[in-house]
Amino acid sequence: MADKRKKTALVTGASSGMGKAIAKRLIKDGFQVYAAARRIDAMGDLAALGAKLLGMDISKEGEVKTAVGIILAEAGGVDVLVNNAGFGLYGPIEDIGISEARYQFEVNVFGPARLTQLLLPAMRKNGGGTIVNITSMGGKIYTLLGGWYHATKHALEGWSDCLRLELAPFGIKVVVVEPGLIETGFGEVVAEGLLKRPGSGAYVKLTQATAKATKDAYGKDAYGKGRGTHPDVIASVVSKAVSASKPRTRYVAGKYAKPMIMIRQWLGDRVFDRVIMSQMR
Numbered sequence: 001m002a003d004k005r006k007k008t009a010l011v012t013g014a015s016s017g018m019g020k021a022i023a024k025r026l027i028k029d030g031f032q033v034y035a036a037a038r039r040i041d042a043m044g045d046l047a048a049l050g051a052k053l054l055g056m057d058i059s060k061e062g063e064v065k066t067a068v069g070i071i072l073a074e075a076g077g078v079d080v081l082v083n084n085a086g087f088g089l090y091g092p093i094e095d096i097g098i099s100e101a102r103y104q105f106e107v108n109v110f111g112p113a114r115l116t117q118l119l120l121p122a123m124r125k126n127g128g129g130t131i132v133n134i135t136s137m138g139g140k141i142y143t144l145l146g147g148w149y150h151a152t153k154h155a156l157e158g159w160s161d162c163l164r165l166e167l168a169p170f171g172i173k174v175v176v177v178e179p180g181l182i183e184t185g186f187g188e189v190v191a192e193g194l195l196k197r198p199g200s201g202a203y204v205k206l207t208q209a210t211a212k213a214t215k216d217a218y219g220k221d222a223y224g225k226g227r228g229t230h231p232d233v234i235a236s237v238v239s240k241a242v243s244a245s246k247p248r249t250r251y252v253a254g255k256y257a258k259p260m261i262m263i264r265q266w267l268g269d270r271v272f273d274r275v276i277m278s279q280m281r
Helices: 017-028 040-048 061-075 098-126 147-170 186-196 204-218 231-243 257-267 269-278
Strands: 008-012 032-037 052-055 080-083 129-134 172-179 250-253
Touching: 008 017, 008 061, 008 098, 017 032, 017 040, 017 080, 017 231, 032 040, 032 061, 040 052, 052 061, 061 098, 080 098, 098 129, 098 147, 098 172, 129 147, 129 231, 147 172, 172 231, 172 257, 186 204, 231 250, 250 257, 257 269
Parallel strands: 008 032, 008 080, 032 052, 080 129, 129 172, 172 250
Antiparallel strands: none
């Protein structure tokens, strides 16, 4: 059974990267943490720290309902929900099947939305809480061949804004975290996904150039260190947000996030287009 003397948090996508770092930080902060992911075997370190593990595929309604049922029965709900689970589907919009695009939305938008719906009644009954939606700088900008991925992140941003207004009267806070380039394996997965697609066609040169640029951006420097920001930085941001009585509506953190968002915002789309295309040389 959950320790009801502690506040309760649920973190999705907790088997690696930002999700695991966030779960560890919230445990350190004194929360009773439910860590959810498809791969329970990858969360043994979290269990050793006291987390309660939930096997859950965010895209499957039955698994989401089962996980929520366990939390409601054991803890009566959550004080903090961190919607972190997600992935990046990259490739030419023309070439990606609509079924793949729908799955991208299922994982990045509809899954978190359904999980939130199921947990909200208890949060309202308990008189408050905080929902943290991990989007991306990709919710404010765009990159080559990321059309479907960016569509989901832009959608999650707008959905979060509306949710924040709806839940304010109930004392429930909604926070968006927009990470930049983080050392999570995201870049490697994107690059591999691009290269697995057909090696011929109208977009082959662009696909190969984008995969190379992605590998370079997320690769190692001359000293063998990753070029991105460590996930602990995002975990610290989440910790700060959930502990604040009046958190910001948005937190931007991680390499490239602030400058890229500012370039797009202040200099416009044409300049931003040139910045993005310059990486393909």
